[in-house]
Amino acid sequence: MPMSSTHPTFSVIIATYNGAATLSRAVDSVLAQSYKNFEIIVVDDGSTDDTPAVIRRYGAKVRYHHQSNSGVSNARNTGAKLARGEWLAFLDVDDWYYPHRLAWHARLLQRQPDLDFLIGDYxxxxxxxxxMRRAIDSSGFGAMVLxxxxxxxTAIVDLDDMAQFIPSYFGHTSTFSVPRRTFLRLGGYAESFSIGEDLHxxxxxxxxxxxxxxxxxxxxFYCVHDAGLMRSDTVSAQVRNVETLLSLKHELEQAPAPVKRGFLKALMNARFDLAVALIRNRKRLRAIASFLPALADNASLHSFRMLLSVMKG
Structure with missing residues (x-):
């Protein structure tokens, strides 16, 4: 199907597992969009709650697919395969869209149809x-973009900006729009990882x-949950985050130089976050050992300062 720059079509994919309590809020936020050229696909990843009953109330407004429990990345990938839209958009079941989320991306595409993908603040x-706060305010690069x-x-990030864009990424699954054909060519979300799969x-x-x-x-709107893995078991979450990024190292050997630099900075930041989590658990030697590989990958004054910070605890 040729891409339309005049009226781009979106498939909004909501993956859910026992999310009946918040599912209506998520679906309603999509139905309330000011831009109407979209479909909604709910992929039920083996729920045992009232999810089917919630979806039945929407009738033909929502396409529903049930599968055995396979993880959120698999559910999103399934939705992408079922999608009919030119562009994919995603929404977690406990989050919601603001009314012009799709319209703003559609208008940006109408002005610049050659964009490879789109993100946004949340x-x-x-x-x-x-x-609590805006995501774009969380980094110096975000301030530059603003x-x-x-x-x-709106703003445009080009290839030369990737070295800053990747490690300072302030987007989220709910503000990521990507051509369906690009998503499928990339293989979708990596299903072997449950932490950092969006950055991957x-x-x-x-x-x-x-x-x-x-x-x-x-x-x-992204809901922060104190019971989430990143908060309840920080060390385990940060270990898995580093593992997720490390899996890209070989794949990116032939990537453009700004992308490689951005990736190595993101990996260094992930190693630092792991080291901080270990220090908070009184494991200083392990923290130092976990950060040392960053020096081999990305030796710089900044990385040495980060190492000194880890050593000082």
Whole structure:
């Protein structure tokens, strides 16, 4: 199917596992979009709760697919295979879209149809809707992007920016839009990882991209949960995050230089986060050992300073 720059079509994929309590809120946020050229696909990853009953209430407004429990990445990939839209968009079952999320990406594509993929800012907050902070404010690169935004509150990242864009990534699954054919060519989300799979896909997409569109205002709401793995078992989560990134090392040997630099910075940051988690668990020697490989990959004054910080605890 040829890509349409006039009225791009979106397939919004919601993967859920026992998410009946928040599923309606997620689906309703998509149905309330000001841009209407979309379909909704809910992939039920083996739920045992009332998910089927919740979806039945929507009738033909939602396409529903049930599968045995295979993990969120597999569920998203299944949705992509079922999709009919030119562009894929994703939404976690406990998060929600803001009303113009699809419209803003559609308008950006109408102005610049050659973009390889698109992301956007989003709000962090509690399940009651309380906003804690904006994602784009979390990095110096985000501030640079905001400063360069045009009259439409959009900005473009090109290949030379990838060295900063990748380690400072402030997007999220809910604000990521990618051509279906690109997603399938990349193999979708890596199903062998449950931590960092979104950054894993983003880096692979960057390695094949020349320009990325960014909407510099919140497009969605991300619910922060204290019981999540990244918060409840920080060391284990950070170990798995490093493992996820390490799996890309060989694949990126032939990637453009800015992408390789960005990847190595992201890996260094992940190693540092692991070292910090280990120090907080009073495992300083293991923390130092976990960070040392970063010096071989990315020797610089900054990486040595990070090592000194780890050694000081």
């Amino acid at each position: 709000d962090y907050g509690r399940a009651n809707g309380e906003v 400063a360069s935004a045009d009259e439409h509150d 896909l983003l880096i692979r997409a960057c390695a094949r991209s020349r320009s990325v569109g960014i909407v510099c205002k919140p497009m969605a």
